[in-house]
Every structure is written in C-alpha cells, then in structure tokens.
Amino acid sequence: MNIGICDDEKEICLQIKKMVLALAPESQVRCFCSGKQLLSGGQHFDILFLDIQMADTNGMEIARTIRERKEDTVLIFVTALKEYVFEAFDVSAFHYLLKPLVKDKFNSVFLEAMKEAKKRIRIGEESLFFQTKSKSFTLMKSDILYVENCRRKVDIHTWHQTETIYATMMHMEELLGEDFFRCHRGYLVNMAYIIQYSADRILLQNGESIYLSKEKYNDFVTAYMLYLKQGGVSCV
Numbered sequence: 001m002n003i004g005i006c007d008d009e010k011e012i013c014l015q016i017k018k019m020v021l022a023l024a025p026e027s028q029v030r031c032f033c034s035g036k037q038l039l040s041g042g043q044h045f046d047i048l049f050l051d052i053q054m055a056d057t058n059g060m061e062i063a064r065t066i067r068e069r070k071e072d073t074v075l076i077f078v079t080a081l082k083e084y085v086f087e088a089f090d091v092s093a094f095h096y097l098l099k100p101l102v103k104d105k106f107n108s109v110f111l112e113a114m115k116e117a118k119k120r121i122r123i124g125e126e127s128l129f130f131q132t133k134s135k136s137f138t139l140m141k142s143d144i145l146y147v148e149n150c151r152r153k154v155d156i157h158t159w160h161q162t163e164t165i166y167a168t169m170m171h172m173e174e175l176l177g178e179d180f181f182r183c184h185r186g187y188l189v190n191m192a193y194i195i196q197y198s199a200d201r202i203l204l205q206n207g208e209s210i211y212l213s214k215e216k217y218n219d220f221v222t223a224y225m226l227y228l229k230q231g232g233v234s235c236v
Contacts, residue, residue, distance in 0.1 A: 001117060004045035006032040006062070007078065008054040012099070016049050016078065019106055024114065026195075026205065028228065035062040045073050046117040047110075052079040060084060063091040074117045076109065128175065130156075130165050137163065146210055147172045147180075147188040159206060181223050184211040191227045 001024055005016045013031040020029055030045075032038040035057040048066070052059035059077065066073055077088055080099040088096050094116060095109045126141045139158060148155040149169050156163045156172075172188055173180065183189050183202055187210045195203045199217065203209045212220060 001027040001114060002044065002046045003027050003029045004032065004038065004043070004048040005029065006035060006038045006048065006054075006059070007051040008033050008056075009051070012051070012078070012101075015101065016106075019101075019103065020110065023107060023110060035059065038062060039065060044071055046121065047074045047076065047113050049076050049078050052077055052081055052084050060087055060091065063088075063093070067091050072120050074113045074120070076113060130163065132165055139163070141176065142190075142192065144176070144180075144190055145193050145204055145206060145208070146190060147176070148210075149186040157208075179227065181220055183216050183220050184213045187211055191224055194224065197221075197224075 003020055003024075005013050005020075007013050007016070010033065013033070017029050017031060020027060030041075030043070032041070035054055039062065050059045050062060059079070063075055063077075066075070074094045075091065076094055077084070077096045078099065078101070079096070082098065085096050094113055097106065097109060121142070127138050128141055129138050130136070139156065143158045143160075145157045145159065147169070148157060150164070152166060153164050154167050154169060154172055156165065169182065169185070169188060173182055176188065176190075179192065180188050180190050189202055189204070189210060193205045195205055197203065197212060197220070200212055200214070201209045202212050202220075
C-alpha cells in the first residue's frame with residue numbers, strides 16, 4: 001500500500017506515520033510538509049492523509065487538484081477545524097479526523113480505508129487468462145508472487161495456489177511486464193512482494209525465498225530501487 005501524509009506540523013506527520021506502520025508495516029509511507037511539495041512529486045497514493053490549514057495552501061485546494069487529475073485516492077482529512085466537514089464531501093473524502101488524534105478512532109478509520117483502497121485497486125486490476133490441455137483459468141496479475149522455470153513449463157506461484165502451464169520464461173517476462181524482474185534464469189519475481197534481499201537470495205512476504213544470481217544482482221538492485229522510487233508498493 002502506498003500512503004502519503006501531508007501536514008506542515010512535523011510532529012503530526014511522524015505521529016500518523018508511526019500509527020500507520022503499526023497496523024501496516026509493509027506499507028510505503030511518505031511525508032510532505034507542504035501541499036506544493038506533495039503535488040510536485042507527481043506520485044500516486046492509495047491513501048492520503050491531508051491537513052486542511054497549511055502555511056502554503058489550503059488542503060481543500062490540494063484535494064480538488066487530486067480529483068481533477070482523476071486519481072482514485074482514498075482521502076482522509078486530518079484537521080483541527082470542524083467547519084470544513086461538509087466541504088469534504090465535495091472532494092469525495094473518505095473520512096474527516098479531528099486533531100488531536102485519538103488512537104482507537106484513527107485505527108478504526110485507517111483499517112476501513114485500507115479495505116476501501118484494496119477494493120479500488122482490484123477494480124482497475126489486470127487479469128491474465130491461461131489455457132492448458134485440461135483447463136482454462138484466470139489469475140489476477142497482482143496475486144502472482146513469482147514464476148519458476150520447469151524445463152518446457154513454468155510454475156506460476158500465487159498466494160493460494162501454483163499453476164503449471166507450457167510457456168517460456170521469456171514469454172512470461174513479456175506478459176507480466178516491468179513490475180516483475182528476471183532475478184535468475186529460473187525465477188521471475190513480482191517486486192511488490194519483496195521484503196528483503198541479499199547477495200544471492202530474495203525473501204518474499206509469504207516467507208519463501210528465491211535465488212538471485214550474481215550476474216543479475218546489480219541490475220536487480222537498480223530495477224528495484226527505480227520501482228520503489230516510481231511509487232511501486234506492496235500488494236498486500
């Protein structure tokens with residue numbers, strides 16, 4: 001989950017970030033001290049915590065700009081001002097939290113916001129159709145953890161199952177696109193599920209680890225850092 005926090009009070013930003021990571025430690029969280037800094041980054045957020053009264057701009061104007069860009073961000077206002085609550089409906093805000101933040105209330109709202117964000121991600125998500133001699137099936141692209149080479153076949157590993165099809169790794173690379181990296185001649189990994197990596201292994205969020213070849217290491221690190229920089233986030 002890709003989460004943004006925009007508030008000109010540094011203490012509030014850090015407080016929200018701490019509470020977010022307590023509930024969703026796998027999330028990518030970025031803080032902004034101004035609306036201008038937020039908008040200039042050009043990054044999409046699944047959930048955005050946004051202050052209304054900031055030194056450089058009004059948070060409502062920031063929210064309108066985000067909606068004009070057609071971004072389906074789950075927007076949560078965090079403010080000391082009650083009078084904007086009805087205006088928040090005009091920008092399709094998910095919720096309106098008042099400062100000082102109450103932990104139990106924040107947790108409740110954030111958990112619901114994550115459910116909503118995941119729904120919106122799934123609606124626009126790409127599905128892939130596969131056919132074998134015995135059956136046809138569809139997989140959501142984001143459910144694929146990694147692909148493993150098995151001679152003339154490949155095993156597609158997801159959270160819930162492993163499907164085997166006749167295909168080449170080159171074909172799977174082309175099919176799955178730039179969010180997947182060929183980290184070894186036998187493995188193609190979904191970068192959204194990476195927890196950590198070493199010189200020869202990549203650890204995934206389901207506890208499995210796959211090989212990372214020495215020849216691929218530098219290219220992998222470059223690709224993974226670029227993936228994160230461009231807003232690539234955990235699917236979980």
